[in-house]
Amino acid sequence: MTDATRDDGYRILRTRGLTMRFGGVTAVDNVDFDLRDGELRCLLGPNGAGKSTFFKCLTGQLVPSEGQVLLKEQPVTGLNTHEIVNMGVGIKTQVPNVFDGITVYENVRLSARRKHTARIARDVAEATIEKCGIRHLIRREVGQLAHGQRQLVELAMVLAASPDLILLDEPAAGMTGDERDRLAQLVLEAARTAAVIVVEHDMQFIRQIARFVTVFNRGAIFREAMIDDIMRDRAVQEIYLGKQADAAA
Amino acid sequence: MDYAIVVALEMVRAVAWLVLLAAGLAIIFGMMRVINFAHGEFLMLGGYTVVVSTGAGVNEWVAILLLAPLVVGLFGVVVERLVIRQLYGRMLDSLLATWGLSMLMIGGVTLIFGNTVQGVATPFGGVRIGTYQMPIYNFVLIFFAAAILLAVWAVLKFTRAGLIARATMQNPNMAETLGIRTTLVYMATFGIGSAVTGLAGGLLAPVTGVVPAMGASLVGQSFITVITGGAAVITGTLSSATILGTISQGTTFWAGPVYGDAALLVVALILLRILPQGITGRIFKRAL
Amino acid sequence: MEKSLTRDPGFWIMVSIGLALMILGPILIDMFTIMQITQYVVLSVFALSLAYIWGFGGILSFGQAAFFGLGAYTFAVSSIGMGDTTVPLLLSFAVPAAFGVALGYFMFYGKLSDVYLGVVTMVVTLIFWKLANHTAGPEYSIAGVRLGGFNGIPSIPTINIPGQPDAWLDPAQLFRFFMAVLVIVYVALRILIASDFGRISIGIRENEVRASLLGYDIRRHKVIVFAIGSGIAGLSGAMWATYQSFIDPNAFSMEMSAKALIWVMAGGVGTLLGPILGVIGLQWLTLQMGMVDFLNSLVVLGAIMMVLVLALPKGLVPTFKSLAVAGWTLWRRGRGVGGRVKKVASDD
Numbered sequence: 001m002t003d004a005t006r007d008d009g010y011r012i013l014r015t016r017g018l019t020m021r022f023g024g025v026t027a028v029d030n031v032d033f034d035l036r037d038g039e040l041r042c043l044l045g046p047n048g049a050g051k052s053t054f055f056k057c058l059t060g061q062l063v064p065s066e067g068q069v070l071l072k073e074q075p076v077t078g079l080n081t082h083e084i085v086n087m088g089v090g091i092k093t094q095v096p097n098v099f100d101g102i103t104v105y106e107n108v109r110l111s112a113r114r115k116h117t118a119r120i121a122r123d124v125a126e127a128t129i130e131k132c133g134i135r136h137l138i139r140r141e142v143g144q145l146a147h148g149q150r151q152l153v154e155l156a157m158v159l160a161a162s163p164d165l166i167l168l169d170e171p172a173a174g175m176t177g178d179e180r181d182r183l184a185q186l187v188l189e190a191a192r193t194a195a196v197i198v199v200e201h202d203m204q205f206i207r208q209i210a211r212f213v214t215v216f217n218r219g220a221i222f223r224e225a226m227i228d229d230i231m232r233d234r235a236v237q238e239i240y241l242g243k244q245a246d247a248a249a
Numbered sequence: 250m251d252y253a254i255v256v257a258l259e260m261v262r263a264v265a266w267l268v269l270l271a272a273g274l275a276i277i278f279g280m281m282r283v284i285n286f287a288h289g290e291f292l293m294l295g296g297y298t299v300v301v302s303t304g305a306g307v308n309e310w311v312a313i314l315l316l317a318p319l320v321v322g323l324f325g326v327v328v329e330r331l332v333i334r335q336l337y338g339r340m341l342d343s344l345l346a347t348w349g350l351s352m353l354m355i356g357g358v359t360l361i362f363g364n365t366v367q368g369v370a371t372p373f374g375g376v377r378i379g380t381y382q383m384p385i386y387n388f389v390l391i392f393f394a395a396a397i398l399l400a401v402w403a404v405l406k407f408t409r410a411g412l413i414a415r416a417t418m419q420n421p422n423m424a425e426t427l428g429i430r431t432t433l434v435y436m437a438t439f440g441i442g443s444a445v446t447g448l449a450g451g452l453l454a455p456v457t458g459v460v461p462a463m464g465a466s467l468v469g470q471s472f473i474t475v476i477t478g479g480a481a482v483i484t485g486t487l488s489s490a491t492i493l494g495t496i497s498q499g500t501t502f503w504a505g506p507v508y509g510d511a512a513l514l515v516v517a518l519i520l521l522r523i524l525p526q527g528i529t530g531r532i533f534k535r536a537l
Numbered sequence: 538m539e540k541s542l543t544r545d546p547g548f549w550i551m552v553s554i555g556l557a558l559m560i561l562g563p564i565l566i567d568m569f570t571i572m573q574i575t576q577y578v579v580l581s582v583f584a585l586s587l588a589y590i591w592g593f594g595g596i597l598s599f600g601q602a603a604f605f606g607l608g609a610y611t612f613a614v615s616s617i618g619m620g621d622t623t624v625p626l627l628l629s630f631a632v633p634a635a636f637g638v639a640l641g642y643f644m645f646y647g648k649l650s651d652v653y654l655g656v657v658t659m660v661v662t663l664i665f666w667k668l669a670n671h672t673a674g675p676e677y678s679i680a681g682v683r684l685g686g687f688n689g690i691p692s693i694p695t696i697n698i699p700g701q702p703d704a705w706l707d708p709a710q711l712f713r714f715f716m717a718v719l720v721i722v723y724v725a726l727r728i729l730i731a732s733d734f735g736r737i738s739i740g741i742r743e744n745e746v747r748a749s750l751l752g753y754d755i756r757r758h759k760v761i762v763f764a765i766g767s768g769i770a771g772l773s774g775a776m777w778a779t780y781q782s783f784i785d786p787n788a789f790s791m792e793m794s795a796k797a798l799i800w801v802m803a804g805g806v807g808t809l810l811g812p813i814l815g816v817i818g819l820q821w822l823t824l825q826m827g828m829v830d831f832l833n834s835l836v837v838l839g840a841i842m843m844v845l846v847l848a849l850p851k852g853l854v855p856t857f858k859s860l861a862v863a864g865w866t867l868w869r870r871g872r873g874v875g876g877r878v879k880k881v882a883s884d885d
Contacts, residue, residue: 059750085752097750099743102736110740113733114752161751284656335847341597342846344655345798348599349842352795356835465791469663472656507671510664518640518657522647 011073012037012165012195013058018067020053020219027053029219030067035165040191042206042227043199045216046239051199052094054216055167059091060084071165086114090163094170094199096150100143104134104153107142112160124160132156133182147174155183159190166196172205184208215239251379256502258378262387263501264494265394269453270467271474271486272397273446278475279482280418280438283333283343287351288471289464290358291443295321295450296459297358300367309372317451318444325443329436337435351464359461371455386455393452397445402483414438418480469510470497473517479527488528493517542731551810552720559716563709571712577816578715579780582722583773584800584812590766592807593730595742596759597651600658601770602793603665604633608771609778609788610669613690618680622779623699629775630768637767641760648756662794669786689785693778715776722769726809729765738762770797795838802845805856 013035020028028050035041043051056062058069060081069077076084085091099107109125116124129138132152137145142153151171158166168187172180180202187209190196200206206213210227217239223230230236274288285291295317302312332350336343373385405411417424417434425431457463474493478485493513500512520528542548563571583605590596608629615625640661644654671677673686684690696714698704706714729735741748741755748755778784787793799819804811819841826837849856 061746080754081749082752082754085750091750093746093750097744097747099740099747101743102739106736107740110733110736111751113737118733157747157751282652284652286659332843332847339850340652341655342850344599344652345802346843346846348791348795348798349839349846351839352792352835353839353843356833356837356839359833360836465663466667469660469667472660476653476656507668510667514660514664518643518647521649521653521657522643525647525649525653 007036010037011035012039012071013197014068014070014073015058016068016070018054018057018069019065020050020057020062021065027219028057028064031219031221033214033221035195035197037164038191038193038195040187040196040209040211041198042210042213043197043216044206044213044230044236045222049216050219051216052169053219055091055093055169055197055199058084058167059089088164089167090158090161090165091167092151092154092158092169092171094173096147096154098142098150098154098157101141103139103141104129104145104156105138107153108156108160111157115161124162128156128160132159132186133179148176148179151175152179152183155186159186162193164194166190166194168196168198168200170199170201172200172202180205181208251381254378255381255383258383258387259502260495260498261391263498264490265391267470267474267490267494268394268398268486269390269449270471271478271490272394272401272482273442273444273449274471275442275475275478275482275486276401276445277439277442279480279485280414280442281333281435282340282480284347284472284475285442286344286347286468287328287354287464288446289468290351290354291321291325291446291464292450292453292467292471293358293459293461293464294324294354295447296369296454296457296463297362297367298447299369299451299454300459303369309370313451313454314448318448321447321450322440322444325446326436326440328443329439333439334432334435355461355464362461364461367459369454369459390452390456393448397448398483398487401445405482410437470513473513477517477520477527479524479529481529485527485529489517489520492520492528542727547810548727552724555716555720555723559713559720562716563712568708572708575708575712575715575780577820578712578719579773579776580796580800580816580820581813582715582719582776583770583797584804584816585719585722585726585809586766586769586773587797587801588804588806588809588812589726589730589769590762591801592805592809593726593735593742594738594759594762594766596763596766597655598658598763598766598794599655599798600660600662600794601766601797602789602791603658603662604637604767604770605774605777605793605797606662606665606669606784606786606789607633607636608774609784610684610690610774611771612775612778613693613784614679614682614684616694616779617682617690617692620694621700621702622694622696626696626772626775630772633771633774634764634768637764638760641763641767645756645759645763659791659794662789662791666786666789666791669789685785687786689783691783693782693784695782696779711780715780718772718776722772723809730809734758734761792835792838795842799838799842799845802842805858 011034013033015031015033018028018031018033019026031054043054045051053062057064060076060079060083063078067077068075071084071087071089074087076087099110105125108129109121112121112124112128129135132155134149134152134156137149137153142150145153151174155168155171158168171187172183175183184205187196187198198209206227213225213227213230214221215223215230215236222239223233223236225233270292273291274285277283277285298317298320299309299312302316303309307316328350332346333343336346371384371386373389375382375384405415413424413429413434416427417429417431424434453467457467474486474489477493478489493516496516497509497513501509562574566574583601586604587598587601590598611632612622612625612629615628616622619625644657649657669684670687672684673688675683677684677686682690695705696711697706730739737748737753737758741753741758745755774788777788796819800815801812802815803818804813804815823834823837826834
């Protein structure tokens, strides 16, 4: 558990006072978020709690209105997406962002190629595809795949770049039971070599992977605690988990 | 002193000129995010309406102020129905299609009227400012540029149609769910935008002369003004026309008219580098 | 997609046809026809410039004529000034490419939307056209070569053998040289598209957000693609100038940009062969239409463009291809062989 490990003070990710406003709406409100190297963190919160916007601020897709993002203790606020990504961040977005017109293999290879030579990229791509269980789809065009399969392709793209920090926005959406189990294994495995943040609504999936959890509400951090405590927290249930927790129990 | 007045007036005229060239295009772009590549030919059509109708004995002012907007406005409605609507949501395709239309119109008008310049008499004479002479018609252009902007503002601000237009501008899907027929709004928008362009074409005809390919020498300025201004029709057009008009006129004074347009483009590119959605994309976001 | 270029039979067929035409053309075909075909060859290079940036970089430029004209004028001025055509030919690639970098910087680093990009590229062309038309006076001359305004620049030299300014190519040699350029540009583009750089371009075309989330700098990438396209367009402009031995501001005309768009649209976006067929088809059509008195070329071009957008958005060649594939599948089904509709190959 994270709390048991010795703290050397290093944080792979920190945000300080991170705020994102759109016109009159504050989507992310003064968020101080810390993530240790190698930690697996789940991000919960109702729709519109600001989780996806938070991710976009982390990756430079949005420039925050206020506050700081520190990646590996380096300030990255205002850098371009590709510059942040090249510091070792991999992100799976909420709506799968894949290259529709080209094959699964080429999708994953293009990701691996960013970091590796052509020869190694080929091997990395094949291995990652194998690992994600989409070997049988390798020659298919991504645009023709089902939603859950596209999710796995995007995950393979994220993993192929072997990032140090992985951001997964609703990775289990649209997946079948088997696909979801595989996904849980993959996430746990990835968390052995990288820090991972997962945004997810699927409580069964969360139970499979979650340890320490951050709950967002109205753009701000509402609670940070171990998953079991979160599940018992009445206030959290009220804002979000209520029905789903009952249903899952 | 006289010279300063003349320079100042020339600057205002340059701004008015850009407003006239851009207003109709800006209305369409602001509402529909469609750029009509045949805009120059819509101007040309306004010009020819004046040429033909004055040739047939119609009073020149009736031709400019009534017939030109009417003819081009109706033409716009037809184009919206037959072309623009088919390509709704396919922005680049609508650029390509209106470009095709532009060539078709130049070619067609050349076939009918020949490739010669048709003059239109410039109403009024000149006015003396000290030792300088200035056409009174310049003031007419300035007046109508202001009038068009004022009219668009009043319609948007005070009428029900303007309210619907603003709603559609802000959020087309929401407007649709509120029971507004956006197709009708778009048709009306394109018609009105075209009518304003027709009026501008009629007003400019006495200055530029009328020739089938006249669009090509005018649209550059129209396009730059609109994309530099951004989506807000009035603030956008006025702010970019002011900046660009002043600079291009300044360059013209300093280096001659050839470089005026080029200066305009360079300034526009620099502005767009800083403000990719035009002036009103970031500043004056909520403006009309 | 990951099929390697050297194992693609289509590629070798294309190259063989090109080389065969280059070598055998002047032997088998009469000189007048060869000179006509030379024109098609030049325009094909121009078509490839847009086919590449639009089809394989996702950049729809409405102003390829700006680079075509820039290349033509660069060649005209420098070849008259230098008396030798080798360096001018290189300049006609380099100068437009450099201008493409500058313009691309403003457009792509400014993250302009597609519509703005279209408008800006079009306006740039218009302004070049206007500027070129206003250079009639003697004060507008570069290195002693007058730009001539709307009268253009006459007496542009024919290509000569490098280092021998008096050894001009005869029409057959010029044809062969231009065919060689066409084949080289085609092969170079195919190699580029098959390379990792080219695949990333395709990725950017498919999904810019994902490309940048993988860590690729899409702005820089697009500037490079745009500049390569600009250079090729410039080169074709130089070929045009030397072929006609004359150039005027119409090289910068909207009609020229529109033609390039029509070739690519007709041939299909996302192929290199299609646009070349587009050149041949459209030039042939304009030739036929030229015999009809009551039409002019603008009416024809405008009508074709509108029909292509409204009725055949995928282009003639891909539409024909998928029809053929569908027909073939239907026929096989009818014979009980079965089989899925294969995806029409998009890279020929």
